[in-house]
Amino acid sequence: MASPSAFPSLSPMLRRSVALTKISLPIRKPSTFRRNPTLLPIKALKEWREYEDALREKDLARALRFLRSMELEPLPAEESSVDSVSYVPADYPRTARDWEVLDACLNADDMRLVGSAYAFLQDRGFLPNFGKFKNIVLEGPREVTPTVLKESTGLEASNLAPKKWGISGSSRLLLIGFLGGVSFLLSQGVDIRPNLATILALGMFDAIFLGGTCLAQIQCFWPPYKRRVLVHEAGHLLTAYFMGCPIRGVILDPIVAMQMGIQGQAGTQFWDEKLDNELAEGRLSSTAFDRYCMVLFAGIAAEALVYGEAEGGENDENLFRSLCVLLRPPLTVMQMSNQARRSVMQSYNLLKWHKNAHKAAVKALESGHSLGVVIRRIEEAMSSGN
Template sequence: MASSCFSPLSLALSSSPIPKSSVKRRQWKPIIKALKEWREYEDAVRDKDLARALRFLKSMEALQLQSSPSPSRPSSVNSVTTYSPGFAGSERDWEVLDTCLNADDMRLVGSAYSFLQDRGFLPNFGKCKNIVIDGTRNVTPTVLKKSTGLEASKLSPEKWGLSGSSRAVLIAFLGGVSFLLSQGIDIRPNLAVILTLATVDAIFLGGSCLAQISCIWPPYRRRVLVHEAGHLLTAYLMGCPIRGVILDPIVAMQMGIQGQAGTQFWDEKLENELAEGRLSGTAFDRYCIVLFAGIAAEALVYGEAEGGENDENLFRSICLLLQPPLSVAEMSNQARWSVLQSYNLLKWHKQAHKAAVKALESGHSLSIVIRRIEEALLSSS
C-alpha cells in the first residue's frame, strides 16, 4: 500500500503566502512600462501632435490614480500634484502646451489647459475672468486721460509716418533722398522699383517682407514683443486658452494671421454664442479686453501705441456682427472702455508682463513663457 508523507519543507512551501516583494514587483510593472513609453510623448511633442500628447498624459494620470493608495488607508504620499516654482515631479506635462500651435481643434487646446489646471499647474489661469473695474461704462477721452495719464490718441494705433518713430524714419528717408538729388545723384529709378516692391508686399503678402526686415531693428522687435506679451498675459488671466504666439511675419502670413505677428487665443463662450447667432455683453467685453491688450501694453511701457491697427480692424468686424450693430460713437466708447480695462490689468500685473516679454525675447516656447508668468505671479502675490 502506497503511503504519502508530507515533509515540513513541502508543507511550508505550499501554504506560505506570496512574498510581498513579488506583489510589489507586479504592481510596479505597469508603471515601469509606462515610463518606457514616455518616448511616445516626446515624439508627440516633437511632432506638435496635441491629441496624441494629451491622450498619453491622461493615460498616465489614470495609471497614477490606480497605483495610488486607497483613500481609506493613511499614506504619507500625496497623490495630487500641485505646482510650485521649484516643482520637478511632472515638469514634462508643461510641454503639452508646445503642441497647441498646430492644433486645428481649439476645443482640444482648451482641454490641454483644463488638464494642466486640474493638475495644479496653472493656478492663475482665468483668475481675472470675472473681474471688471468698477466705474462708468461711458469712458470719454477725458476719463481715459484721468485714469491713465495719457491722451486718447496715445492709446490708439498710429498711422505710419504720421507720429512716433515712423515719422522720424519717414523724415530721415525723405531728407536723404533730397540730399542725394541735390548732389546730382538721381535715385528715382531705384526708388520707383523699391516703392513697387513695397506695394506688392503690402497688397499680396500683407507687408510681411517689410516686417521681416524691420524685425532686424532691435527697438522695433522689442515693441512687437511688448505688444504680443500684452495679448498673451491678458488672455491667460481672462481664462482664454492660448494656441500660440507667432513672432515671425512670414509664419504669420502662412497661418493666415493678419498683421506682422499675432497671439492666437480662444474664447469658448464667444464661439458658442456666435454659432447660436447671438453675443452677450460678458463674452464681448472679455474678447475686447484681450484684443486691446497689445495696444494697452505698448502705451504702458512706451507711453504710446504704434501697433494694433489689425486689432482695431478685427474689433470693428466683430461689432458689425452684433444685432443691432454698434454705432460709430458706441464703437469708440467700447474701444476706450476695453483699452482702459486692459491697461489697468497689465499695470496690476506688470512683473508678469515683464517676465513674458523676457521669455519671448529669449525665444522660449509657449510652455516656458507661461511658466515664467506663473512664477512671476506667485512671487508677487
C-alpha cells in the same frame, strides 16, 4: 515565545533555542506589486519618449492622451513591496514635463482640444491664475469718456490709439532716415529715380497683397521695433490668460504669420469658448463681448504702459470694427468709440496691476522660449508677488 507543547520531542533548552530562532525570522506578506521592478524604469522611459515624439510632431491629441494615461493611482505603501520604484524616471520630473503639452497647441486645428489642455493643467493646480480675472469686465463704469480714460490711465486718448506708419515713433524715424538718404544721394548727383519707383511699387504690392509682411520682416532686424512687438504680443497673451481664454500660440515671425493667415506682422491666437458658443447660437452677451474686446486692445494697452503711447494695433482695431458690424443691431460710431475706450482702459489697468507678470512674459518671448515656458514664467511671477 512559543508554547513548550509545540515541541514535544525536544529538550527544554533546545525548544527555547528553536523558538527564539522562529521568532527572529521576519514574516513577509505576499506582494501585491504585480510588475517587474527592474522593467519599470525602462518601460517608463520608453513611454516618455513617446510623449517627446508627440511634442516634437506637435500632436496635441496624442500628448494629452499620454498625460491622461499617466494619471494612475499608485499602490498603497503598505501593500507594495517596492517603495523606491517610480513610474517616471528620475530625469523626467512630471511637474516639468506636463507644462510642455502647451507647446503642441500651435498646430492643433480643434480649439476645443487646446482648451482641454489648459483644463487638464488647471485641474492639476498648474494654472492657478488662468481665468482668475475674467469677471473684471463687470467692474467699472460703462460709459468711458476721454476725460475718464485720462483720469484712470494718466494718458490722452490719442496715446492709446494705433498710429499710421511714418507718423510717429520708430516708423517716423525710419521714414525720416529713408527720405534723408534719398536727398543725400540726389545731392551727390546719383539718379535713383528709376530704382525709387521700383521700391515704391514693391512697397505698394507688399502693403496690399502681403499685409506689409516684407516691410515687417525688415523692421524686425531693428531691435527697438522687435522689442515693441514683443511688448504688444505679451499684452495680448497675458490678458487672454487672465480672461481664461486658451492661447494656441504666439507668432512673432511675419512670414509665419502670413502663412497662418494672421492679419498683421505678428499675432497671438486665443480662443474664447463662451464667445464661440454664443455666436454659434446667434447671440452675444455683453460679458463675452467685453472680454473679447479686452484681449483685442491689450496689445495697444501694453505699448502705452511701457512706452507712454501705442504705435501698433491697427489690425486689432479692424477686427474690433468687423465684429461690431456683425452685431444686431450694429454698434454706432459713438458706441464703438466708447467700447474701445472702456476695453483699452480695463486692459491697461489689468496689465499695470500685474506689470511683473507682463515683464516676465516679454522676457520669455524675447529669449525664444516655447509657450509652455512663457506660461510658466507668468505663473512664477504671479506667485512671487514681486
